[in-house]
Amino acid sequence: MHTIVVPLDGSELAAQVMPYVRTLAPLLDAHVHLLRIVPETPAGGSESWAQVLIAVYGVPESEAVRRADHDAVMEELHQQAQAYLDAQAQTLRSAGIEVTSEVRTGSPAETIVEVAAAHMPGALIAMATHGYSGLRRWALGSVADKVIHATDAPVLLVRGQAQPVVQPPRRILTPLDGSGLSRQALPLASKIARAAHAELILLRAVVPMIEAYIGAPVLGRPLVENSETLNALHEYALDELKAEAASLRAEAPRVLTRAIIGYPAEVIIDEAREMDVDLIVMATHGYSGLRRWALGSVADKVLHATTTPLILVRASE
Known part of the structure; x- marks a missing residue:
């Protein structure tokens, strides 16, 4: 940069x-x-004599006078x-x-x-x-x-009315979704973390199945099987994050990993608050300007809800 x-x-x-x-x-x-x-x-500025004349006497000002007034x-x-x-x-x-x-x-x-x-x-x-x-x-x-x-x-x-500035940042949060697009935020996040000697937290949200909330089995399968599937997805996400962290530690030695069951925007906002994060660095999608996840624009939701400073990195295919 x-x-x-x-x-x-x-x-x-x-x-x-x-x-x-x-x-x-x-x-x-x-x-x-x-x-x-x-x-x-300009919305304001001092009234010129030409403007006074036209207002009082109806005397039109010339184009040259109007231009000179505008330039002034x-x-x-x-x-x-x-x-x-x-x-x-x-x-x-x-x-x-x-x-x-x-x-x-x-x-x-x-x-x-x-x-x-x-x-x-x-x-x-x-x-x-x-x-x-x-x-x-x-x-x-x-x-x-x-x-x-x-x-x-x-x-x-x-x-506006964001949390107080921490100099330098102590914790930086980078949400990942398993895609190459989301990983494009990592170079900037790791550069800031390395320079600030900050913790870099890699976060992955594991989206829960709706039946886990309503208690209903899917296609006749018992709920316990769905819970086991969700746990397996959680472990898989955590393993991916750990592999990513290992590759980053040469640049940013203090890398933590968090895989949380929940919806992405809510997980990001909650974790940023609970872990007292000083900065969020996340990728946005090249097509719309905001990275589109399965449940909508996570970056847009985070932007509107969090008070944590946020860096949006434009990702490209």
Whole structure:
């Protein structure tokens, strides 16, 4: 990882990602690129004399006057945005982190994806998300949601009112489902774990059969047989995780394995909370932007429900 792209909109919510950026940048040996996006049509700005004249006397302003007025407002907004980024950059530089910044005009989501693409390979986008919906709502819609679905870069999402920052992270959770897609989160997870000397927890959810809940046999078979099958699946999942852990220990010596019977999203959220995990790193599917499991989009459910910082790694076939 070489560059952490941090979009900021000037709000307190967006700035909540900054402590996590200060922690991750040294671990990833990355520099930080701060980004502020000014909308193409400013919502505010000082009234020009031409606007006053047209309001009072009905005197139309010329196209040249309108353009000059628009340019003046945009210039003011750009200066204010750059001053804000300069203040944020100073905090990072005081921690010994290399920082660049830029102010752009355009659509927030599209611009974020474009800037991240310019820093690929090796870019990570870091954003705060809204505490109410799980996604930060900007003026043009859910920017975080659009970015997740459009970018090829990993995305760090910090939930509004998230748990306190732990520097460095002590426990990192990576959910696996047995597929090659889910394993694509492991290189980044193990890199952070190694640099932070953190525990890397590999988690596998073993989905229970519905009859185990309702107590009904399937096709006339006794329930005990179904329980034995579920236990066998659990042991198989645990064996797979242990083999994966053994291959990772050269890079991340402290690797733990957990196979839990339950539905994936619920298992991930519960284990992250019960094990006091500081960071979740999981893969997302290349087609929809979110990895689709048998019971729906696990990544999407985790994103909306957990307060643990989450890195979504875009997987490819």
